[in-house]
Amino acid sequence: MVKLNEQTREEYMNQVMAAAMKGNIDEFRFLFLELHPADQTDVFLHLEENERKQVYEFLSPEEFAEIFEGMEIEEQLEIVSELNGHYAAEMFNNMYADDVADFFNELPADQSAEILQAMNKEEAEDVKELLTYEEGTAGSIMTKEFISIKMSDTVGDVIQQLRREGPGAETIYYLYVVNDIGGLVGVTSIRDLITSSDDEVIENIMSTQIVSVHVTTDQEEVALLIQKYDFFAAPVVTEHNILVGIVTVDDVLDVLEEEADEDIGEITASRGSTDMTLTSAQAALRRAPWIILLMFFGLFTAEVIGRFEETLQTVVLLAAFIPMIMGSAGNTGTQSLAVSVRALATGSLEKRGLWKTIVREFSTGLLIGLMSGAVITLLLTIFYGDSLLGLIVGLSIVFSLGTASVVGSTVPLAINKLKLDPAIASGPFITTLNDIVSLLIYFTVATTFLQYL
Amino acid sequence: MVKLNEQTREEYMNQVMAAAMKGNIDEFRFLFLELHPADQTDVFLHLEENERKQVYEFLSPEEFAEIFEGMEIEEQLEIVSELNGHYAAEMFNNMYADDVADFFNELPADQSAEILQAMNKEEAEDVKELLTYEEGTAGSIMTKEFISIKMSDTVGDVIQQLRREGPGAETIYYLYVVNDIGGLVGVTSIRDLITSSDDEVIENIMSTQIVSVHVTTDQEEVALLIQKYDFFAAPVVTEHNILVGIVTVDDVLDVLEEEADEDIGEITASRGSTDMTLTSAQAALRRAPWIILLMFFGLFTAEVIGRFEETLQTVVLLAAFIPMIMGSAGNTGTQSLAVSVRALATGSLEKRGLWKTIVREFSTGLLIGLMSGAVITLLLTIFYGDSLLGLIVGLSIVFSLGTASVVGSTVPLAINKLKLDPAIASGPFITTLNDIVSLLIYFTVATTFLQYL
Numbered sequence: 001m002v003k004l005n006e007q008t009r010e011e012y013m014n015q016v017m018a019a020a021m022k023g024n025i026d027e028f029r030f031l032f033l034e035l036h037p038a039d040q041t042d043v044f045l046h047l048e049e050n051e052r053k054q055v056y057e058f059l060s061p062e063e064f065a066e067i068f069e070g071m072e073i074e075e076q077l078e079i080v081s082e083l084n085g086h087y088a089a090e091m092f093n094n095m096y097a098d099d100v101a102d103f104f105n106e107l108p109a110d111q112s113a114e115i116l117q118a119m120n121k122e123e124a125e126d127v128k129e130l131l132t133y134e135e136g137t138a139g140s141i142m143t144k145e146f147i148s149i150k151m152s153d154t155v156g157d158v159i160q161q162l163r164r165e166g167p168g169a170e171t172i173y174y175l176y177v178v179n180d181i182g183g184l185v186g187v188t189s190i191r192d193l194i195t196s197s198d199d200e201v202i203e204n205i206m207s208t209q210i211v212s213v214h215v216t217t218d219q220e221e222v223a224l225l226i227q228k229y230d231f232f233a234a235p236v237v238t239e240h241n242i243l244v245g246i247v248t249v250d251d252v253l254d255v256l257e258e259e260a261d262e263d264i265g266e267i268t269a270s271r272g273s274t275d276m277t278l279t280s281a282q283a284a285l286r287r288a289p290w291i292i293l294l295m296f297f298g299l300f301t302a303e304v305i306g307r308f309e310e311t312l313q314t315v316v317l318l319a320a321f322i323p324m325i326m327g328s329a330g331n332t333g334t335q336s337l338a339v340s341v342r343a344l345a346t347g348s349l350e351k352r353g354l355w356k357t358i359v360r361e362f363s364t365g366l367l368i369g370l371m372s373g374a375v376i377t378l379l380l381t382i383f384y385g386d387s388l389l390g391l392i393v394g395l396s397i398v399f400s401l402g403t404a405s406v407v408g409s410t411v412p413l414a415i416n417k418l419k420l421d422p423a424i425a426s427g428p429f430i431t432t433l434n435d436i437v438s439l440l441i442y443f444t445v446a447t448t449f450l451q452y453l
Numbered sequence: 454m455v456k457l458n459e460q461t462r463e464e465y466m467n468q469v470m471a472a473a474m475k476g477n478i479d480e481f482r483f484l485f486l487e488l489h490p491a492d493q494t495d496v497f498l499h500l501e502e503n504e505r506k507q508v509y510e511f512l513s514p515e516e517f518a519e520i521f522e523g524m525e526i527e528e529q530l531e532i533v534s535e536l537n538g539h540y541a542a543e544m545f546n547n548m549y550a551d552d553v554a555d556f557f558n559e560l561p562a563d564q565s566a567e568i569l570q571a572m573n574k575e576e577a578e579d580v581k582e583l584l585t586y587e588e589g590t591a592g593s594i595m596t597k598e599f600i601s602i603k604m605s606d607t608v609g610d611v612i613q614q615l616r617r618e619g620p621g622a623e624t625i626y627y628l629y630v631v632n633d634i635g636g637l638v639g640v641t642s643i644r645d646l647i648t649s650s651d652d653e654v655i656e657n658i659m660s661t662q663i664v665s666v667h668v669t670t671d672q673e674e675v676a677l678l679i680q681k682y683d684f685f686a687a688p689v690v691t692e693h694n695i696l697v698g699i700v701t702v703d704d705v706l707d708v709l710e711e712e713a714d715e716d717i718g719e720i721t722a723s724r725g726s727t728d729m730t731l732t733s734a735q736a737a738l739r740r741a742p743w744i745i746l747l748m749f750f751g752l753f754t755a756e757v758i759g760r761f762e763e764t765l766q767t768v769v770l771l772a773a774f775i776p777m778i779m780g781s782a783g784n785t786g787t788q789s790l791a792v793s794v795r796a797l798a799t800g801s802l803e804k805r806g807l808w809k810t811i812v813r814e815f816s817t818g819l820l821i822g823l824m825s826g827a828v829i830t831l832l833l834t835i836f837y838g839d840s841l842l843g844l845i846v847g848l849s850i851v852f853s854l855g856t857a858s859v860v861g862s863t864v865p866l867a868i869n870k871l872k873l874d875p876a877i878a879s880g881p882f883i884t885t886l887n888d889i890v891s892l893l894i895y896f897t898v899a900t901t902f903l904q905y906l
Contacts (some may be wrong), residue, residue, distance in 0.1 A: 036662055040684045050900040162647045171624055172644050173685075189626050190643050194615045199635050209489055227710070229491050230703040232626075232685055249702050250683040256706065257799065259678070260713035264791050280813045283818035291854070292825050294784055296776030299832070312769050319765060319772040320758040323779055323888055324751030325552050330783075331747055331881045335740050346710065360733045367737035372745050379752070401744070427880075428784045435776055 019053045027388035037141055043424060052082060060089030069099050073106050079237030087109050089118035097123065098143040098251070127243075137303030139215035141255065142205050142236045145170045148178045149202060151185065156198035162190075162363045173246055177206050177299060184210060184235055185245040195318030212237045215244060220259055220345070244327055263341050290428065294310045297432040309441040319395050320445055322439065326374075329404040329438035330395055330431040332368055336361045337430055344416055354417070358410055359365050363407020364407075368396070374400040397443045400438035407434055466496050473507045481511050494523030496652030505535060514543030522552050526559050528846060542571035549623060550576065551596040551704070554583035582697075594708065595689045595698030601631045602655060604638065609651035615643075623697055626685045629661050637665060637688055637696040644653045663845045673712055673798070676705045683789040703707050716794050743881065750885040754892055761896040764903060770837075771899055775892065777829075782853040782891035785821055789814045790883055797869055807870070811862055814854035818858020819851070826851040841902060842862045849898045853891035862885055 012031070016119050019027040032040060032055075044055060056064065068076060068091060070142050080103075081090060092100050092115060102299070104112040104127065116124045126144040133139025147169050156293060158175065164174050175193070177186035186206035196205050212220050212235045226234055226249055236245040278286070305322070312318055377394030381387040408430050465484070472480040485508075487495060497520050509517065521529060521544060533541060535555075545553050545603060550644060557565040557580065581595040586592025600622050602611050611628065628646070630639035639659035649658050665688045666675050679687050679702055689698045707738045724849050731739070758765070758775070765771055796810060830847030834840040861883050 034662065036664060036682060046906050047742070055859075103809055107480055111573075136703040159647060162644075166644050166648050171648070191615075191619050193651075194612060194625070194643075203738055207671060209487065211489060228705070229489060232624075232702070246895075249685070251707070252679070253702070253705065253709065254681045256709050256713070260709070260716065260798075261795060262609060263713065263719060264795060266876075280816035280820060283813070283817045284824070287785075287817065288824045289823045290788075291781055291821050292828055293776060295781050295825055298774075299778050300778075301776040302773040305650075305776070306770070309769055311771060316765050316769070317759065318774070321751075322772070322775055323754040323758070323892070324748060326776055327750050327751050327754075327881075327888060328744055330884070332740075334880065335743075342714060342717060360736070363733035364736045366742065367733060368744050369743045371737070371741045372748055375745055376748060398538045399749075427787065428780075432780060436781065450574070 003175055008317075013046060014215035016043065017047065017051055019366070020058060029298045032059075034065070037066040038070050040067045041096070041123055045071065045230070045242045049082070052079075055088060056083060062086050062094040062111060065091045069223045070097055073103065076103055077106060077157065085118060087116075089115060093120045093123045094126075096143050097130055098141065098245075100127045101140070104131060116337070135213055136219050137215060138213045138217040138219060138236045140213075141219050141222070141251045142247045143170045143251075144245050146176060146235075146243075147172055148176045148182075148243060149188075151177055151179070151201075151203040151206070153202045154198065155193055155196045155200045155202070155205070158193060158202065159198070165402050171233055174235075174246075176235055176243055176246075177202060178243050182242045184212060184237050184241055186210065200215040210367040211233065212241075212243075213247070219255045222247050223255045223259070224282065224346075226252050229309055249428060256350065263345055270393065270423065294428050294432055297429075297436075301432075301435050304436060304443070311443060311447050314450060315389075315446075317394075318442075322442070325393065325396050325400055325438050325442050326435045328372060329400040329434045332365055332409035333404035333430050333434040334427050336365065336405040337412060337427055340409045340412045357413065358406065361409035362402060365408075367401040368405070369398040369401030372401060392442075392446050392449050396438070396442040399441045399445070401432070403437050403441070404434040407437070463484060463499075465574075466486045466499060469496065470500065470504055471891050473504065473511060478511050485512075485550060486687040490519040491523050493520045498528060500522065505532070509529070509536060510541060515547040518547040522548055524554065529556055530559065538568075540570060542568060545580075546573045546576045549596050549598055550579035550583055551594065553580045554593070557584060558588070558701050586668055589672050589687045590668060591700055592667045592698070594672050594675070594704045595668075596623045596704075597698050599629060599686075599696075599699040600625055601629045601643075601696060602730075604630050604632070604654075604656040604659070606655045607647055607651065607745065608649045608653045608655070608658070611646060611655065612651070622688055623699070626698075627688075628690050629696055629699075630655060631696050635695045637690050637694055640688070652733050663688065665696075666700070667692065672708045675700050676708045676712070677799070678707050685882070687781065709726070712798060717796055725850075731838040738873075747881050747885055748883075750889075754885075754888050756877045756898070757889060757892045761900065762899045763898060767903060768899075770842065771845075771895075775895070778846065778849050778853055778895050779888045781850055782827060782857040782887045785818055785854045786857035786861035786883050789818065789858040789867060790880055793862045794864045797865065807866055811859065814858045814862035815855060818861075819855040821858070821901060822851040822854030845895075845902050849891070849895040852894045852898070853887070856890055857887040860890070860899075886902050 012035075017030045019031060032043070035043065038237060044052070047055065059067075064087075068079065071079065074448065083091070104115075106113075116127065119127070123271055130140065130142070132145070145168055147162065147165055149161065153161075162172055173190055175188050176184060179190065182238060186208050187210050188206040188372050192205050199372075204443065211225065211229055211231070213225060215238055219237075223232060224229075226247070232247045233246045235243055237243055238248060245368075339361065340357070373394040376397055377387075377390040380390035380393055384390070411430055411433070454781065467483060469484045484652075485496070489498065497505065500508065512520075517540075521532065524532065536544070553576075557568075560568075569580065577749055583595070583597070585595065598616065598621055600618055602641075603613065611695055615625055627635060628641050628643065628644055630641065632638050639661050640663050641655060641659040645658050664682055664684070666678060668689055668691055670689075673688060677701070678684075679892075684702065686701045687697045688696055689700060690696055791815065792797070793810070814872060826847040829850055830840075830843040833843035837843070864886070
């Protein structure tokens with residue numbers, strides 16, 4: 001058993017590469033192919049260019065396909081430029097069609113067309129089909145390598161078929177039953193197959209309770225469905241119920257990670273830039289526009305404060321509590337935002353309804369406001385000996401937090417309903433909006449109280 | 454095929470319950486059991502108490518077990534109180550041991566002991582074992598229903614064994630090969646089995662490259678491993694390599710969702726309160742302590758501003774830019790936080806190393822600061838006709854953003870390394886810290902410039 005970690009990888013790599021550099025192909029292959037493909041990818045990516053060239057010679061395109069599949073897109077783009085055309089085409093022939101399509105999506109159209117030309121006709125057709133589906137749909141993440149059987153087959157027939165087709169399929173756990181025109185009519189599992197006798201007819205053991213998704217179904221919805229039903233895979237059909245592919249649970253894992261990244265990106269206005277492989281200049285260029293844009297909004301808050309310059313002149317100490325009030329409103333708004341974003345992601349919003357969610361968030365914000373407001377009024381009265389200041393700040397907190405929670409929960413939900421760009425609902429935008437509102441509340445409360453003094 | 458959505462569920466439910474209320478057990482069972490278990494759970498949870506009581510009579514404990522497994526913990530707690538002791542014990546006998554253990558974890562110890570007493574001895578043992586593992590470890594999420602085979606078995610033997618044990622196992626995709634004392638020595642898959650002849654010996658087709666996890670391995674690490682290797686399941690072993698359970702990919706889906714919730718909870722200081730089933734009073738009670746605690750920190754910022762009252766008296770307009778500088782520092786810090794939190798969650802931190810990550814974030818923050826600082830200096834010079842003010846604000850932005858990105862990335866990483874409570878690394882804490890630092894920078898810069906006027 002060869003399982004690698006940070007320490008053993010280097011040692012093992014040295015052995016593998018020593019074998020390669022000695023030109024000892026048998027030893028190299030023995031050591032290298034002993035590794036799990038995911039670890040082969042790990043080791044491969046740590047090699048120098050001349051060592052990589054040696055690997056291409058010692059491994060068949062079919063063997064290298066498994067290594068290539070495990071890489072990130074950026075790594076694939078770099079590596080593919082080192083391969084000769086024939087080797088690359090053979091490698092793509094041996095990859096799952098969905099992985100090839102994912103890669104081609106990042107390639108200039110003329111380059112992918114050229115490779116498709118060199119590939120086997122059948123494989124190329126599958127890839128071309130997958131490329132027609134919009135990103136983020138079931139069609140774009142499904143695989144074409146599934147097993148379909150006929151209702152009239154016997155268990156024995158299917159087992160024979162699995163012996164032939166099994167090695168090329170992405171999973172053989174579920175077997176999909178189709179009619180003459182490819183329509184999905186049933187499903188059975190390898191478990192049912194094994195517990196039935198060889199001459200049993202599929203029709204008798206298949207289930208007709210099929211949960212399927214449409215090619216255009218959103219990938220997040222597919223993930224929720226697979227999660228709900230604890231499936232290993234879900235069949236993907238056209239609008240005429242023709243089975244065209246399956247989405248497997250490992251694709252769903254990737255989707256969930258992607259969606260979590262997106263959620264966090266939205267909350268923190270760092271979408272697309274949490275990737276650790278970016279250089280700091282790249283990350284800065286992606287993140288700076290958000291910061292600068294938000295800075296412009298910050299000028300509004302400067303305007304608001306400027307309008308109340310007179311009030312500020314009278315009691316300069318009022319300025320001291322600007323950060324605290326804005327901060328509390330911001331924090332409450334962000335909490336509400338987190339609730340809404342997760343409710344959207346986990347589908348629990350649909351269970352409860354929009355209106356109930358907003359009302360709950362408003363009541364929550366108001367309650368938090370009342371508690372915090374009472375505390376701060378008391379504190380300022382004690383420490384600053386100024387109960388009027390305490391009252392002004394306390395009341396502002398109550399109003400600001402109630403408003404902030406409504407803004408924090410409503411904006412993302414509204415944007416989702418209206419299908420606008422969710423970036424507008426990001427944490428910093430909501431915080432900035434809450435900044436302006438809470439400042440207006442603070443200075444209005446303060447000005448009102450001061451004029452009655 | 455019966456697939457339910459919001460609309461069809463109500464209609465179908467009415468049919469099902471009409472059958473139940475007429476006392477027509479056959480019609481009820483036909484309609485209800487036609488549904489996928491996940492949908493049975495959905496329908497069941499929409500019933501009234503008297504209707505639920507009817508269901509317990511019409512379904513066997515074994516049938517009801519599948520419905521119960523699909524519920525949330527809170528729902529399970531409510532439902533179990535409606536079941537009589539014998540029915541409940543039989544139901545638990547028919548559930549997967551890991552699901553029973555998850556439920557018992559939420560039950561008072563005397564109540565779960567009572568149920569364990571009434572359960573089958575063998576089932577109860579499995580559950581008791583699972584209860585000994587700490588929450589969040591592989592042991593706590595693994596299932597005991599796996600299939601283990603012997604090296605000397607033939608493929609035919611194993612297929613016979615699968616016919617007997619298959620229906621009770623959580624998955625039959627992987628078959629784990631153990632020696633006489635239960636030590637894990639190999640793994641094979643149903644795919645290998647099917648493509649081999651009946652008299653082939655397992656030893657010849659099994660793989661000895663086993664990727665396994667330890668009972669105490671963190672569940673997040675298990676999830677990353679299964680994701681990396683695209684497994685459907687991973688074997689769990691003791692420190693002596695004895696196979697004691699498996700973690701399946703559907704458990705990993707739940708772990709990933711939990712972890713994403715945690716990450717977002719950390720970033721937004723709303724951990725444990727994004728659950729939509731909480732009432733607003735419950736949510737407020739969980740969230741208010743954070744807001745009030747952060748408000749106390751806000752008093753520090755009030756202190757800082759108070760110290761510079763003199764500077765503020767001279768140029769009241771300085772107060773107008775407090776929110777913008779604090780906001781920009783807060784936003785930059787939050788972006789860095791998101792990068793670190795995701796790097797920890799996806800394991801990419803280990804690939805790159807701590808130091809490199811921090812240096813990258815600092816450079817990124819400084820670059821963003823330089824860009825933003827240049828823009829704001831220009832703007833204030835143009836709009837306020839005051840280049841000194843522009844310079845003060847611009848310089849403050851450069852320093853604040855550089856610092857904020859270091860704080861935002863270092864704090865969560867340090868806290869992770871030191872194994873402290875990650876709540877300290879939450880977004881609002883980091884933002885509050887950055888507030889104080891950026892205010893100090895701003896007023897120091899301002900005071901310095903003003904005294905040279």
